[in-house]
Amino acid sequence: MIPPPHVLLASQSPYRRELLGRLLEDFETFAPNVDESRQPGEGPRALALRLAQLKASAGRIHHPPALIIGSDQVAALGNETLGKPGTAERAIEQLLRCSGQLVEFHTAVWVEGPGDTPGVSHVDTTRVRFRPLTRPEAESYVAADQPLDCAGSFKAERRGVLLLESIDSQDPTAIQGLPLIWLGGILLRRGVPLL
Numbered sequence: 001m002i003p004p005p006h007v008l009l010a011s012q013s014p015y016r017r018e019l020l021g022r023l024l025e026d027f028e029t030f031a032p033n034v035d036e037s038r039q040p041g042e043g044p045r046a047l048a049l050r051l052a053q054l055k056a057s058a059g060r061i062h063h064p065p066a067l068i069i070g071s072d073q074v075a076a077l078g079n080e081t082l083g084k085p086g087t088a089e090r091a092i093e094q095l096l097r098c099s100g101q102l103v104e105f106h107t108a109v110w111v112e113g114p115g116d117t118p119g120v121s122h123v124d125t126t127r128v129r130f131r132p133l134t135r136p137e138a139e140s141y142v143a144a145d146q147p148l149d150c151a152g153s154f155k156a157e158r159r160g161v162l163l164l165e166s167i168d169s170q171d172p173t174a175i176q177g178l179p180l181i182w183l184g185g186i187l188l189r190r191g192v193p194l195l
Contacts (some may be wrong), residue, residue, distance in 0.1 A: 004193050005067040006112035010059035015069055017062035019178040023187065023194050032058035032070065045078035047106035056110040056119065067117075067190055070110040073177050077103050084149050091153040092138045095163065099133040103152055107174040111186050122182045124174035129150070129165040133165055137163075 008028040009020050012167040017029055031053040038047050049072075056070030063133045075082040077098060085091035112119040142148075145158045154160030156167060173181040186193055 004191055006063075006065070007187070007192060008059050008063050008066040008068050008082040010055040010068055010070045013071075015177040015179055019173055019176055020183075021178060023180060023184055024192070030062065031061050034058055036072075038081060040064055041077065042072040044081050045103070045108075045123055045125065047081065048072050048074040049104040049110070051119060052108035052110040052121065053119070057114045060112050065113070065115055067113045067192065068189070069113065069183065070112075070129070071108060073105060073107045073151055075103055075105050077101055082152050083085070084151055085153050086148055088142050088146075088148065091142045091148055092135065094153040095130075095133055095138040095141070096135060098130045098152065099138075101130055103128045104132065105152065105175055107177060107179055109179060111181055112182070114190065117190065119188060122179065122186075124169065124171050124179040124182065126169035126175045128156075128166060128167050128175070130163055131165045133163060149156065 007024060009016060009027055009029045010032040012031045020027060022119055034054040036051055051072035056068045059068035065102060077145045085094050106123055108123045110119055110121045141163060145155050145160060146154050147155050154163055171181040173180040184194060
């Protein structure tokens with residue numbers, strides 16, 4: 001009997017770690033340390049996919065026999081990417097720019113291995129419609145959820161839903177950073193026992 005592959009998540013995101021932990025108890029994480037700069041003319045969806053592949057490839061270099069999961073998420077207001085705000089004031093300003101707008105969250109996953117098994121990828125695009133927001137509402141929300149490390153400055157799994165009119169997605173976990181429906185299917189097909 002072939003032993004199940006060792007799984008490596010090429011991410012230091014606590015959100016992705018928690019999400020993968022819903023499917024697996026035994027996996028490791030790896031800090032891929034890749035340049036996440038957007039290339040000239042690169043769209044948000046393409047950026048997310050390229051970064052997911054770079055992270056998986058970085059994991060492959062250090063752990064060649066493992067099954068490697070690389071993932072990245074890019075939030076886009078039109079063609080503008082919305083990064084992690086880092087400070088409360090930037091989070092508030094980002095939310096006010098999103099007020100009444102449609103924001104797309106492109107969550108890309110790239111899986112390589114185990115061993116020489118070719119890489120496969122997936123991008124889930126979640127469309128989030130923000131309701132019109134006031135500055136006091138944005139300030140109150142940021143103080144409550146502290147979404148300083150979240151692209152788009154909100155947490156859909158927490159009070160961030162109060163800022164929205166709708167979320168349109170094929171996978172409810174994608175907005176949190178890792179589309180588990182697609183990923184679970186790939187892991188099962190690649191010999192990782194989940195059920």
